[in-house]
Amino acid sequence: MSVNVLVTGGAGYIGSHACKALRVAGYNPVAYDNLSSGHEWAVKWGPLERGDILDFTRLIEVLNCYKPLAVMHFAGLIAVGESVEHPERYYRNNVIGSLSLLQAMREVGVNNVIFSSTAAVYGLPKEAPINETSLEKPINPYGETKLIVERVLRDFGVAYGLNWTALRYFNAAGADPASETGEAHDPETHLIPIIIESIQGKRDRLTVYGADYDTPDGTCIRDYIHVSDLADAHVAALNRLRRGGSSGSYNLGNGAGFSVREVINTAQTVTGKIVPVTYGARRRGDPAVLVADASRATHELSWRPKISSLDEIIRTAWAWHSRTWI
Numbered sequence: 001m002s003v004n005v006l007v008t009g010g011a012g013y014i015g016s017h018a019c020k021a022l023r024v025a026g027y028n029p030v031a032y033d034n035l036s037s038g039h040e041w042a043v044k045w046g047p048l049e050r051g052d053i054l055d056f057t058r059l060i061e062v063l064n065c066y067k068p069l070a071v072m073h074f075a076g077l078i079a080v081g082e083s084v085e086h087p088e089r090y091y092r093n094n095v096i097g098s099l100s101l102l103q104a105m106r107e108v109g110v111n112n113v114i115f116s117s118t119a120a121v122y123g124l125p126k127e128a129p130i131n132e133t134s135l136e137k138p139i140n141p142y143g144e145t146k147l148i149v150e151r152v153l154r155d156f157g158v159a160y161g162l163n164w165t166a167l168r169y170f171n172a173a174g175a176d177p178a179s180e181t182g183e184a185h186d187p188e189t190h191l192i193p194i195i196i197e198s199i200q201g202k203r204d205r206l207t208v209y210g211a212d213y214d215t216p217d218g219t220c221i222r223d224y225i226h227v228s229d230l231a232d233a234h235v236a237a238l239n240r241l242r243r244g245g246s247s248g249s250y251n252l253g254n255g256a257g258f259s260v261r262e263v264i265n266t267a268q269t270v271t272g273k274i275v276p277v278t279y280g281a282r283r284r285g286d287p288a289v290l291v292a293d294a295s296r297a298t299h300e301l302s303w304r305p306k307i308s309s310l311d312e313i314i315r316t317a318w319a320w321h322s323r324t325w326i
């Protein structure tokens with residue numbers, strides 16, 4: 001019988017890809033999701049248990065039922081702009097929700113957790129690429145909540161022996177190469193799906209947020225990392241904890257930066273279509289350059305991205321957004 005892993009947010013974008021990666025690695029992924037932004041159709045590799053991470057009783061019930069070896073914790077709110085407008089939602093869901101989960105895990109005796117963190121913990125970094133020793137200085141409530149949870153994990157590790165890994169994603173992008181799951185946010189705020197929706201006529205155009213940055217072409221540079229590679233890193237982190245590896249935080253990125261203009265050009269090449277573009281003001285809180293130094297993950301998790309070219313990443317996103325089901 002395969003080992004159970006509880007995946008909070010398992011019906012979401014990265015969570016559903018993690019469920020697939022867990023299944024491929026021989027685990028039984030149990031998606032725990034309140035379906036507030038996740039999708040029932042994205043749960044294909046194990047059971048779905050509806051529930052909220054703030055619902056302690058429900059968490060205890062599900063944990064007792066499956067007795068998972070570990071929890072992968074993706075559930076949370078992810079929109080930077082919304083976190084500035086409604087910080088209460090972010091502190092409640094992301095911080096109190098994570099505390100509720102960790103408390104339930106303690107009660108049931110589940111001692112391993114892989115946490116979905118973010119490059120937003122670095123705020124406006126001075127250097128590129130960024131490694132894990134860089135200053136952690138979030139500039140919005142979203143990044144704050146993720147960093148607070150990392151601190152909680154560290155302190156629970158010291159006090160209660162919790163084994164934890166926090167994975168700091170740079171720009172998650174692309175979709176499952178078999179198009180079995182993919183990105184479906186509502187509203188969509190991310191660059192690559194917005195480019196694709198603009199090509200498909202589902203929206204008027206892409207607005208580029210600022211072309212006056214101190215970068216070679218004036219637009220922001222990001223490190224786009226394929227969502228299936230992120231998913232594989234979670235499995236690698238879990239296997240490392242199972243082997244008795246130490247707890248810690250890891251950057252996950254390709255180590256290569258692409259400007260918004262480069263992403264648009266690549267999307268045009270991949271799809272053979274023109275992206276309707278307009279140039280607008282900068283978006284608040286966007287650093288000019290965010291590129292990962294992921295060498296810690298390479299060495300300690302033995303992880304390396306497989307779908308590392310931007311071209312391939314966009315190709316999988318295009319295939320997903322061109323699918324005919326749902």
Ligand code: UDP
Pocket residue numbers: 170171189190191192194206207208209210220221222260283286
């Ligand atoms: N971006 C943009 N127009 C959009 C959405 C994003 O110009 O409609 C830019 C954004 O300013 C950033 C990059 O694309 O430089 C990636 O943004 P995204 O929201 O995808 O991810 P983030 O970097 O905020 O995590």
